[in-house]
Amino acid sequence: MGFIVKSFKENNQIIIFDTTMRDGEQSPGASMNLEEKLKLAKTLESLGVDVIEAGFPIASNGDFESVSEISKIISKSIICGLSRASYKDIDCAAEALKNAKQKRIHTFIATSPLHMKYKLQMQPEDVHQAVVDSVTRARNHVDDVEWSCEDGTRSNEDFLCRVIESAIKAGASTINIPDTVGYTVPSEYRDLISNIINRVPNIDKARISVHCHNDLGLAVSNSLSGILAGARQVECTINGLGERAGNAALEEIVMAIKTRNDILPFYTNIVSENITKASRLVSQITGFPIQPNKAIVGANAFAHEAGIHQDGVLKNASTYEIMTPESVGLIQSNLVLGKHSGRHAFTQKLNELGFKLGDNAVEDAFKRFKELADKKKDIFDEDLLALVDEEARSNDRIKFLSLKVVAGSEGPQSAEIQIEIDGDLKKNKSDGDGPVDATFNSIKKLFPHKAKLLLYQVHAVTEGTDAQAEVTVRLEENGKTVNGQGADTDTLVASARAYINALNKLLVKRQKAAPEALSA
Numbered sequence: 001m002g003f004i005v006k007s008f009k010e011n012n013q014i015i016i017f018d019t020t021m022r023d024g025e026q027s028p029g030a031s032m033n034l035e036e037k038l039k040l041a042k043t044l045e046s047l048g049v050d051v052i053e054a055g056f057p058i059a060s061n062g063d064f065e066s067v068s069e070i071s072k073i074i075s076k077s078i079i080c081g082l083s084r085a086s087y088k089d090i091d092c093a094a095e096a097l098k099n100a101k102q103k104r105i106h107t108f109i110a111t112s113p114l115h116m117k118y119k120l121q122m123q124p125e126d127v128h129q130a131v132v133d134s135v136t137r138a139r140n141h142v143d144d145v146e147w148s149c150e151d152g153t154r155s156n157e158d159f160l161c162r163v164i165e166s167a168i169k170a171g172a173s174t175i176n177i178p179d180t181v182g183y184t185v186p187s188e189y190r191d192l193i194s195n196i197i198n199r200v201p202n203i204d205k206a207r208i209s210v211h212c213h214n215d216l217g218l219a220v221s222n223s224l225s226g227i228l229a230g231a232r233q234v235e236c237t238i239n240g241l242g243e244r245a246g247n248a249a250l251e252e253i254v255m256a257i258k259t260r261n262d263i264l265p266f267y268t269n270i271v272s273e274n275i276t277k278a279s280r281l282v283s284q285i286t287g288f289p290i291q292p293n294k295a296i297v298g299a300n301a302f303a304h305e306a307g308i309h310q311d312g313v314l315k316n317a318s319t320y321e322i323m324t325p326e327s328v329g330l331i332q333s334n335l336v337l338g339k340h341s342g343r344h345a346f347t348q349k350l351n352e353l354g355f356k357l358g359d360n361a362v363e364d365a366f367k368r369f370k371e372l373a374d375k376k377k378d379i380f381d382e383d384l385l386a387l388v389d390e391e392a393r394s395n396d397r398i399k400f401l402s403l404k405v406v407a408g409s410e411g412p413q414s415a416e417i418q419i420e421i422d423g424d425l426k427k428n429k430s431d432g433d434g435p436v437d438a439t440f441n442s443i444k445k446l447f448p449h450k451a452k453l454l455l456y457q458v459h460a461v462t463e464g465t466d467a468q469a470e471v472t473v474r475l476e477e478n479g480k481t482v483n484g485q486g487a488d489t490d491t492l493v494a495s496a497r498a499y500i501n502a503l504n505k506l507l508v509k510r511q512k513a514a515p516e517a518l519s520a
Ligand code: KIV
Pocket: 023, 108, 148, 149, 150, 151, 176, 178, 179, 180, 181, 211, 213, 520
């Protein structure tokens, strides 16, 4: 621990800065709509995230609106908006954040020779001036300003130290050193952070932050090395979501600190028992499945298949478990309700799961619960979560009503669907190459569109052949992608619901044109 500089030694709190909604959302296909972002923001707040990077307000009307709406509903976490070094970006971020109880502007510019020469086409001294101007501008709006040197790990160290000193002088209180392209390795990153701490004369006036991408699979290791060198903020995403190979995974950093506190003597505000819930939500919203062997949140992370391991775990769990499943919120699925459960038990269970629905929504959800209970004997928490998710779609312009499908080895397979578009009942029967194709064809006939199907994915919500299928459909139109979800005990009904959900999201996207193209 000898390399931690003195001024950082006393403070062992690591600030958790979540960028799932900004850097995570930059991952192709991971777009989220406003409703989903609001839900995620609430989940991140109850997870104990210190700073939520809610978006890049100048990037699109949608990003502006989500930063602005999230600012209104979150009080415990700091809400952060990203901006490039331009005044227009910074003013836009400030406007989006105006209702936030605690707000931060995060402004960045690239500092590596490669980025300055080819991307920015700016001389280093002009970049230096832009840093001073942008931080000063941001400080005119808010007290809490973070500055990032994009491609920091491939920047010249002397230049970096001079620019960091100026950013702090101009008022930045957090200095983030991104490994933008996931190029560094732990020893090199630790040295870089140590050198910055030792060489920048006013560094004690700022907190150093680490922001690592996972191109070499080193994002978490690099982040922890940065912390050991004296960084006290870590930027990360749930499930490691992010561009290319992703960002450092929040759950891995938090549990590494918690589990190996003997050599990582730090603490965070994260309520680790809420990790699994947040992870599942992000996977469900984005349609990005969690790989079974993913650390902390993968389905097999706490599964013991080998007989010798099972025997050891039964005798004493710590033989093969370095942390408990409960510590990350993994509990055995609870049998919650059945066919005979009444409205009161149902509403109470929804409240326990954190859902407060209005009277009409409860009524609709209860009706669907009864329908589900007729088809499925045991209803688990996961079933209710899928069901309530469906009920949250009351404002959708296109609504699923019914589906009848002819499937099997003797074609042609056909689907007969009834949907509602802006309140009008529509029916169609179409053939297809298989029942899913027939179902999607019939929807396309009723709502013609040119969106391309990029992904069709099915997973079982719980175990057993009567489990609900949760289907994800990803559509792309004019370079914009959306993910739709649908759940039902009938996979084809779930597929139709997912496709319709994606179309509704596309309709929302169409209304929100991006004002300008961005590179970050
Ligand atoms: O990776 C990166 O450099 C970024 C910055 C905008 C902070 O995401």
